[in-house]
Ligand code: HGY
Ligand code: MN
């Protein structure tokens with residue numbers, strides 16, 4: 001393991017993180033959904049910061065902010081995302097991008113690494129306002145064609161991604177692509193977004209594998225009618241059908257689930273959603289995740305079985321896949337070693353290896369490039385909520401571990 005010193009500047013790191021937080025600040029949280037006006041504004045700011053750090057920076061046709069080192073030779077790529085959930089926290093994604101910026105500066109300031117190449121990226125739409133991981137999928141050449149025209153935003157603004165890119169002035173702008181002759185590794189740092197690091201007294205997590213996640217829209221169609229005059233036996237109540245289906249999911253998924261499977265019904269809507277009207281239509285979003293694709297297949301098969309049972313009732317039920325279905329991805333063992341040694345150096349006995357129960361752009365890159373991730377603790381394990389937070393000490397420590405590991409990976413390319 002290289003023992004080069006690549007000191008980061010913690011104050012500079014925190015200052016940039018807090019400046020980014022101001023784009024879409026909402027109390028202690030952030031609302032900066034991909035390609036919203038404030039997100040576009042933040043991307044131009046970020047591009048400027050990349051340039052000031054000596055990177056050749058641009059916003060590409062997929063909305064990615066890419067900073068490319070001007071140094072020749074093999075490059076490590078560090079990235080994450082700066083778009084947020086409809087009600088998000090200030091660190092989810094943003095921390096990993098600003099880490100990349102700070103590591104690029106630290107490498108350029110250290111004699112042993114000033115001629116090394118580090119590229120930095122903010123991937124568009126990891127959070128799936130439009131699709132999910134759209135920017136990183138574009139970068140690896142897997143742009144999902146139907147994502148551009150889909151009308152299915154998570155924040156109810158109903159705009160297609162194509163229109164949003166056009167409004168951001170990015171229509172026709174060339175996308176950046178992974179360069180297999182240049183990029184040798186991808187590293188991503190992220191908040192854990194869960195409770196384990198904090199509960200176990202660890203300050204760094206080295207990710208072993210990233211979960212796969214699937215989303216389905218399940219729709220129920222009955223008959224809208226009067227809530228008073230329609231006898232119970234004659235109703236085709238879409239709400240009743242949806243609630244029965246949801247109840248069956250919670251009752252039967254444990255029979256098909258793995259040890260760490262999770263499933264969530266995070267969206268439910270009724271039409272016309274009026275107190276004296278029997279709903280004619282209802283729809284829910286069913287999401288489930290696991291590290292094992294065969295478990296995901298089992299849960300999907302069970303969902304279809306529950307759908308068939310719903311169709312035996314008075315309402316018609318349909319189920320269709322929604323947005324990006326992420327594939328479980330093991331992290332590169334060699335890169336994990338660099339992260340583990342750096343963690344032991346800066347946080348001896350306060351680090352652990354662990355799976356990621358959240359989806360990340362790293363699982364997109366992992367199909368094309370050796371990839372690895374590190375986590376820092378989330379206070380109270382909270383994320384995808386305004387209360388999301390991490391101590392400044394842990395934020396700075398995580399960045400130093402990443403800088404040391406990045407230097408070690410770069411030197412190992414000799
Ligand atoms: O949902 C996820 O796992 C990610 O934070 N988008
Ligand atoms: Mn994230």
Ligand code: MN
Nearest residue numbers: 085092127384
């Ligand atoms: Mn997220």
